[in-house]
Amino acid sequence: MKLYTLCGASRDTRFSPHAWKAVMALHHKGLAFEESPTRFTAIPALENGFSPTVPVLKDGARLVRDSFDIAVYLDETYPDRPSLFGGGAGVALTRALEGYSQFVIHPALTRIMLTDIHDCLAPEDQAYFRTSRESRLGRTLEQVAADRELEIETFPAKLEPVRHALKHQTWLGGDRPLFADYIVFGALQWARVVCPVSLLKTDDPVAMWFERCLDLHDGAGRAVAAAS
Known part of the structure; x- marks a missing residue:
C-alpha cells in the first residue's frame, strides 16, 4: 500500500490533519x-490527476481519496483486522464528530496557524497557499493573523464536547481508540507540527488524551517533530 500525504518544504513536516x-x-x-x-x-500530478487533495490511498490497483472514505474502505476490505468504527452505527455517529471537527475545530486552528502554515511551505507552495486561502477567506493572511491572540485564548473552549466525552471514557471510541479519536487527533497533530504555541494546558483532559494518542501504534504521532 502507498499513502500520499502532505508535507511542507521538508518532507519531515507532515502536517495535514486529514492525512x-x-x-x-x-x-x-x-x-x-x-x-x-x-x-x-x-x-495534481499524483496518479494521473486522481485527486486534487490528499490523502490518497493506493491499495494495489485501487485508489481511494478522502480520509473518511479511506477508513470506511479499510474496514470493509479488511474486516478481519481491528475495526475503526465498531459497526455501521459507529460510521454514522462518527460522521457527526467529523462535522464538529470540520466546522468548529479546523476553522479555529486555521485562523491561528495561517501564517505558520505558510512559513513552513516551499516557495512555490507559499504562492499557491496565499492565493487560494486569501481567496477563500476574503482577507490577507496577515489580516487573519491579526486576531491570532484572541483565537488562541478562545480555542480551548471549543473542545468542551471532547472534555465532556472524556469524563466518561478513556477514548472517544469508548474503552479503545477508534476513528473518532483519529479525527480530533489529526486536528491537534496539525497544530503540534505547525504551531510553536501551546494551545492547551498540560493538565487539560484533552491534552492528556492527546498525549495518549501520540503514544499509540509505537508512537507513530511522535515520529514527526513538534514545531519549535
Missing part, C-alpha cells in the same frame, strides 16, 4: 504501507 487520520487508521488496522509526503503543488 494524519489516514495514517492512524492504517496503523490501527495493522497494515503495512509506504507514506509518500507530497507538496501542495505536486498533488
Whole structure:
C-alpha cells in the first residue's frame, strides 16, 4: 500500500490533519504501507490527476481519496483486522464528530496557524497557499493573523464536547481508540507540527488524551517533530 500525504518544504513536516487520520487508521488496522509526503503543488500530478487533495490511498490497483472514505474502505476490505468504527452505527455517529471537527475545530486552528502554515511551505507552495486561502477567506493572511491572540485564548473552549466525552471514557471510541479519536487527533497533530504555541494546558483532559494518542501504534504521532 502507498499513502500520499502532505508535507511542507521538508518532507519531515507532515502536517495535514486529514492525512494524519489516514495514517492512524492504517496503523490501527495493522497494515503495512509506504507514506509518500507530497507538496501542495505536486498533488495534481499524483496518479494521473486522481485527486486534487490528499490523502490518497493506493491499495494495489485501487485508489481511494478522502480520509473518511479511506477508513470506511479499510474496514470493509479488511474486516478481519481491528475495526475503526465498531459497526455501521459507529460510521454514522462518527460522521457527526467529523462535522464538529470540520466546522468548529479546523476553522479555529486555521485562523491561528495561517501564517505558520505558510512559513513552513516551499516557495512555490507559499504562492499557491496565499492565493487560494486569501481567496477563500476574503482577507490577507496577515489580516487573519491579526486576531491570532484572541483565537488562541478562545480555542480551548471549543473542545468542551471532547472534555465532556472524556469524563466518561478513556477514548472517544469508548474503552479503545477508534476513528473518532483519529479525527480530533489529526486536528491537534496539525497544530503540534505547525504551531510553536501551546494551545492547551498540560493538565487539560484533552491534552492528556492527546498525549495518549501520540503514544499509540509505537508512537507513530511522535515520529514527526513538534514545531519549535
